[in-house]
Amino acid sequence: MSQPEVAASVVVIGGGPGGSTAATMLARQGHRVVLLERDHFPREHIGESLLPASIPVLEELGALPEVQQAGFLQKWGATMIWGKDPSPWSWYFKETNQRYPHSYQVFRPEFDQILLDNSRKAGVDVREGHRVTQVIFDDGRAVGVRCESTSGEPTEIVASFVVDASGQSGLIARQLALRQWDPFFRNLAVYGYFTGAQRLPEPDDTNIFIESYSQGWLWTIPLHTGVASVGAVVDSKIGQEGIRKLGPQGFLMDQLSQGTATAALLRESNLTSRANVVRDWSYVCQQMAGPGYVLVGDAACFVDPLFSSGVHLALMSGVLAAALATSAISDPEMEEAAGQVYQELYFQEYNQFRELAKLFYSSNLSSDSYFWEARRLTGKDAAFTARQAFIRVVAGQPPRGYERAVLERGEAPPEFKSSIAEVEADRAQRQTTLNSFFTPDGIMHPVFYDAVPFLDQGVGIKRKPVLGQGRFDWGNVLTTSSQPEGTPCSTLVAEIVSLIDGRTSISGLKAKLQEGRDQSHADIIERTLITTVHILYVDATISQLTPPQ
Numbered sequence: 149m150s151q152p153e154v155a156a157s158v159v160v161i162g163g164g165p166g167g168s169t170a171a172t173m174l175a176r177q178g179h180r181v182v183l184l185e186r187d188h189f190p191r192e193h194i195g196e197s198l199l200p201a202s203i204p205v206l207e208e209l210g211a212l213p214e215v216q217q218a219g220f221l222q223k224w225g226a227t228m229i230w231g232k233d234p235s236p237w238s239w240y241f242k243e244t245n246q247r248y249p250h251s252y253q254v255f256r257p258e259f260d261q262i263l264l265d266n267s268r269k270a271g272v273d274v275r276e277g278h279r280v281t282q283v284i285f286d287d288g289r290a291v292g293v294r295c296e297s298t299s300g301e302p303t304e305i306v307a308s309f310v311v312d313a314s315g316q317s318g319l320i321a322r323q324l325a326l327r328q329w330d331p332f333f334r335n336l337a338v339y340g341y342f343t344g345a346q347r348l349p350e351p352d353d354t355n356i357f358i359e360s361y362s363q364g365w366l367w368t369i370p371l372h373t374g375v376a377s378v379g380a381v382v383d384s385k386i387g388q389e390g391i392r393k394l395g396p397q398g399f400l401m402d403q404l405s406q407g408t409a410t411a412a413l414l415r416e417s418n419l420t421s422r423a424n425v426v427r428d429w430s431y432v433c434q435q436m437a438g439p440g441y442v443l444v445g446d447a448a449c450f451v452d453p454l455f456s457s458g459v460h461l462a463l464m465s466g467v468l469a470a471a472l473a474t475s476a477i478s479d480p481e482m483e484e485a486a487g488q489v490y491q492e493l494y495f496q497e498y499n500q501f502r503e504l505a506k507l508f509y510s511s512n513l514s515s516d517s518y519f520w521e522a523r524r525l526t527g528k529d530a531a532f533t534a535r536q537a538f539i540r541v542v543a544g545q546p547p548r549g550y551e552r553a554v555l556e557r558g559e560a561p562p563e564f565k566s567s568i569a570e571v572e573a574d575r576a577q578r579q580t581t582l583n584s585f586f587t588p589d590g591i592m593h594p595v596f597y598d599a600v601p602f603l604d605q606g607v608g609i610k611r612k613p614v615l616g617q618g619r620f621d622w623g624n625v626l627t628t629s630s631q632p633e634g635t636p637c638s639t640l641v642a643e644i645v646s647l648i649d650g651r652t653s654i655s656g657l658k659a660k661l662q663e664g665r666d667q668s669h670a671d672i673i674e675r676t677l678i679t680t681v682h683i684l685y686v687d688a689t690i691s692q693l694t695p696p697q
């Protein structure tokens with residue numbers, strides 16, 4: 149019989165990066181948070197290679213100084229052997245990100261422990277050795293959980309909100325049958341830890357190294373402990389067959405021997421762990437938030453590990469989930485709309501990595517093996533519907549280096565390349581048109597004020613929850629046909645867009661904006677108007693800027 153417990157404001161299931169991030173952010177908002185973790189930390193976990201996009205989140209959590217002091221290797225980029233050319237090529241985060249030019253190759257037992265201890269310090273009631281057996285729903289709303297301690301003692305915790313960060317266990321997803329498997333990425337990963345692995349030559353010695361081969365691809369991640377995490381991603385069926393014949397260790401060693409460069413790095417090394425096998429199927433949940441609950445990190449979705457995006461997605465969604473829970477508790481009427489925005493934001497970020505992984509998988513022309521051919525064929529169905537897919541990919545921040553790298557190698561499918569050329573030519577043409585409104589000394593020509601802007605089809609302003617300080621608040625988003633979910637914008641920009649009607653000139657817009665406003669703000673209003681028109685025109689959100697007749 150379960151023992152009812154003191155109610156918590158929020159119960160978090162799972163103490164991985166997603167759960168500890170959500171819990172810390174929630175405790176900071178003053179909630180009473182109970183975090184239930186099945187295992188006792190430090191516990192083993194795959195997923196060592198981080199992205200720089202995680203650094204600002206670690207900073208916000210207050211965990212960055214400890215991560216910096218842990219001695220993890222700084223990861224400055226990646227080195228790959230992919231496609232036709234057998235020579236390795238590297239790219240560096242600093243090429244596109246000056247502010248956060250590196251991330252870390254972390255030893256997960258230590259990294260996850262730092263984040264969980266950080267939650268404790270923030271006031272979270274962390275209970276290790278507590279496995280959640282069920283999420284309790286009342287009339288469709290999550291109202292708490294049942295759990296069991298390692299000694300078998302059952303407990304029931306009643307909560308206003310449940311954050312499911314149970315990783316691939318996906319407690320709520322399984323309970324509500326929400327998981328949809330991705331037919332494109334049905335792989336299996338086999339991996340282990342090696343001592344004595346050689347590093348790449350400097351300056352790439354702390355990079356992740358990825359090598360494609362006929363059966364799939366291999367990773368080598370150097371760690372500060374002196375070991376290297378090394379693994380193979382192969383087709384799920386072929387992997388299972390191989391493991392049946394050779395056993396996990398035999399199969400791992402056999403795969404690693406097939407990557408020429410990886411085998412060279414491992415020549416003097418020894419496998420010092422068991423060989424682990426994990427199902428590496430990508431999935432997404434059709435609903436990532438619902439009444440009284442939200443899914444975070446791998447509990448919500450999992451994307452192929454090629455771009456080391458898992459921990460970043462877990463941290464990012466942990467921050468967003470905390471904001472969603474805070475808004476849902478304080479303003480129940482906003483819960484559903486904020487949940488939809490949570491899902492859109494998560495899916496947008498997830499999709500960037502999925503599209504890129506798909507691009508890499510579909511463009512590996514090096515091998516005619518079953519693995520690559522199967523993925524090239526599947527990729528043809530939906531992947532590169534040109535412009536919109538491209539815009540979605542390049543609009544995001546973290547993975548830019550990757551997609552530029554593949555484009556420079558000339559491996560991208562022709563549709564994708566032509567859509568990039570089209571977008572770039574369009575932007576250049578628009579910039580030239582805008583420049584014609586300036587005098588050679590960079591002064592705005594008076595005719596600019598007579599020009600009439602037209603909005604592109606599908607452009608509009610919607611009122612929606614937008615992410616504010618630790619919570620969602622009602623705000624404005626600018627929607628376009630390629631980003632129907634919208635981009636948050638200020639009230640003034642929303643007003644400018646709402647006033648663009650295809651008849652009013654820039655000076656007309658200026659006059660309307662200044663109506664009823666304090667004249668001391670005239671300058672800032674005019675500058676905002678000019679900048680907004682400029683940005684929206686180059687982006688083609690303003691489709692035409694018709695010069696006066």
Ligand SMILES: Cc1cc2nc3c(=O)[nH]c(=O)nc-3n(C[C@H](O)[C@H](O)[C@H](O)COP(=O)(O)OP(=O)(O)OC[C@H]3O[C@@H](n4cnc5c(N)ncnc54)[C@H](O)[C@@H]3O)c2cc1C
Binds near residue numbers: 161459
């Ligand atoms: C082969 C492979 C390679 C990868 N490589 C990388 C990489 O290089 N970089 C990267 O960023 N990501 C990588 N990932 C992905 C990464 O491992 C995950 O995305 C990340 O750990 C997700 O964090 P999370 O907090 O959502 O889940 P997890 O880290 O899995 O944490 C979930 C926690 O929930 C606990 N739990 C589960 N069930 C229950 C329950 N019923 N009750 C209580 N607690 C429970 C678990 O014990 C666990 O501690 C890789 C994944 C795979 C499969």
